[in-house]
Structures are given as structure tokens and as C-alpha cells.
Amino acid sequence: MDTFTLKQGSAPLLISLPHNGSYIPDELAARLHSAARRSPDTDWHVAQLYEPLAEELGASVLKPVASRYVIDLNRPAGGQALYPGRRETGLVPTIGFDGEPLYLDGQEPGAEEIQQRIDCWWRPYHQALVEEMARLKAQHGQVVLWEGHSIRSHVPMLFEGRLPDFNLGTADGVSCGSDLQRNLTHVMEAQRRYDFVVNGRFKGGYITRHYGKPEEGMQAVQLELSQCRYMDEDSFAWDATKAALVQDILRKLLRQCLS
Template structure:
């Protein structure tokens, strides 16, 4: 079974969708609580949002096959917390975003299994991501890594109230140059349909922080979208009215990455 899919483009832009996968292998599913088997914490439909744009812009796209419940590709392999002092789900989650246990009693993975998951699913994704960044950088002299995410607009375990529609993260300005950050915020300020925040609750996860190195020609940005703006958060259904409008704004952001 393939662990990820990579579509190589020609432009200096790589779109990573580390939580797009929703597949849960049968041997894992039988150990999960019934509610968790739906993989509710998936970044639903992000590939459907991004892939048409990537094709038009010539960008590369990498996405996993399995659910983040197998292993979270946006966490460091050593399990170090992204936001120390705050509650989060971790490298191999045992609780969901609702704070409830994912596993049946006594079925949580042990250290050996976690290590196997890292080697089987986490490491191949990151090896491919790093190699694609290097290929594009060698070709163009620079490259932008765009890490695409989405999440329910209300997740009390992670943040209070309603999440802004567009949440841009640049590791407080460390993962990309000032000009790109300025250009991206300019796109959001020029429109009135969506509210947004820069480096708010989501500043960028492991992928943004680890690979973003503007001094060496690699800029990285994370976008966390509120799912209410393009889908039904209860049924997970794609919203045919809202989604194209979100795609239009994402297109403008991606175009700024190529300027």
C-alpha cells in the first residue's frame, strides 16, 4: 500500500496536505471507539480545494493516504509538543479534538507500535517532502512550501469561541520572509468576505517550522481554514456554494507565493 501521493509540478511551490488522509486500516479501526472510526478530525476535502488550483498554477502536491489517527505528520517524530502548556493531540493521538478517547480500553498503541508507525508512515512522507523541496529549489533557486489544513470552527479543547475563517501561520515570521507575509496579509485585508488572523492560535506546526528557512531559499506558510466556510461540519459534505468562493481566495494567496 502506498503511504502518500506526490504530484510533481514545475512552479516553485509545494502544497503539503498532511491531514487530508481519512483511511483507517482495518486492524486499527477495530481498536477504535465507534465515533472515532469516522475519522472526524480529518482535514476534510482539502485536496479537493487545492488540487485544481495546483494544476492551474503548476504547483506540486503531496498528501498522505491514512488518517492522522495513525500518525500525525505535522508533529515532530520525537513527540515534542508544538504548543507547550496547551492541550493538543500529539504525534499518535489517543484523544480526539472533542477530548474523548479514540481507543477502546486497553487498545492504545505502545512505544514499539508508535515507532513502527513513524517508520512506515511518517518518515516516507517527510523524506519525499524534503526531496521535492530540494528539487524545486535546485530548479528555481527558491521555493515556497504551503501547508494546507482545515478544522471545525468550534473546538473548545483547542481554542475559545469561533475560529477565524482564515488562519495564517508563519511561526511568528520565522518561516517566511517579511515581503511574502506582507503580501499574504494584503490579500486578506483587501477582501471583506472572510475574517483572518496571522499567527494566532495556529502559528504553523512542525512542517512549517522545520522546513521554513528563508535565508536558504525555502519559505513556509500554514493556512488553517475554518471548515464552516466550505463544508458542512456535521455531515462532512462539500458545500457547492461556499467552496468555490474559498478556492478563489486561496488562489490569490497561492499566486502571491509565486510572485
């Protein structure tokens, strides 16, 4: 089966949605606790948020099929921690965001299985990402990689209290140029509906940090959205009214990437 889909656009903007997938193979699902089989830590509906905007703006969209429980595409293949000293779920998670185990006793994957998942799921996604960025850069001389993510507004294992609505990450200004970061910040400051932070709890994951090389004409920005702003966090149901308001801000942010 295909492990990802890529819709190529003509503008120098690639929208990557590495946690949009929720598919868990049957043989893996049988080894998981029943709650984990729902893949609750999916970045629900981010493709539904971004794809209409990508069509409008001419951006490319890359998204995986599989759940992050199969493998987390936003982690280094070597398994290094993104935030040393903090609890996190890792390359092949064995716990969820609630801190509870995903696998039944004795069913966790070993080193050989982890390597198989890297080869089957992780490498093809990253190869597609590299090739699409290269294609767009060759056409335009520069490219922006936009990492679209979302998460529940309250995840005590990862952060205290309520997460801000919009969480922009640029690896503390390393993954994109100062002009782009400033312009994105201005977009958020100009609206009053949502609170936001730049390089707060989420500074950008592996993809943002690894592929953002502004000195080479490749900028990268991560946006972590609070799910309560466009969906129901308990049922995972899409909220069209809320989502339309979020998309208005997303459109303005993405336009800054193309300005």
C-alpha cells in the first residue's frame, strides 16, 4: 500500500502533515490496548483544515497514511529526544499522551521491528519531503516548509494548564529567517480571537529543525494548533463553524510564507 500521498502544487510552499494519519495495521492493533486502537493522539482533521487553502494558494501537501503509533515521522530515525529532560513519546511510541501504555504486556516492538517501520514508513515520507522541497526550490530559488500539527488543549504529561491556541515554532529562530518569523508574528498580533506564542512549549520537531535551512533558501515553520479551536476534543468531531474561523488565520499565515 502507499504509505503517503503527495499533491504537488506550483507555489514555493510545501505543507507537511506528518501526524494526520490514523491507520493502524490489523496485526499491530491486535497488540494494543483498546483505547489506543482509536489512535487518539492523531492530529485530527489537519488535512481538512489545510487542503482547501493549499488548493487556493497553489501549495503542495504531503501527508502520511499511518498513525504516529506506527511510527512518529516528526522524530529522528535514531530515536534521539527532541526535548531532553522532558517526558515525550518517541520515534515508536509505547505510551500515549496520557502517559498510559499503548501495548498489551509483552507486545512492545523490538529493535528489528522498529527498523522495519523506519524502512517502510519513515524513509519514504522523508524522501518525498526532500524531493518535493528540491523541486520547488529549483523552480523558485527558495521554498517554505510549513509543518501543520494539532494537539488537545490540555495534555498534563507534556505541558501545564491550557495550551495557547496557535503555537508557532521556528527552533528559536534557526529554521526560518527573521523577516518571516516577524511577519507571522504580526499576523497573530493583528487578530484578537486567539492567543498565541512563538517558540513556547513547541519549538518545532525534527522536520522543522532538520529541513529548515534559511541560509540555503529553505525555511521551515511549525504550527501546533489547539484542537478545541476547530473540533470537539472528546468525540474527535469536526466543527465547521470553528474551523472556518481558524482557516481565516491560517490563510493569512500561509500568504506570508509566499510574500
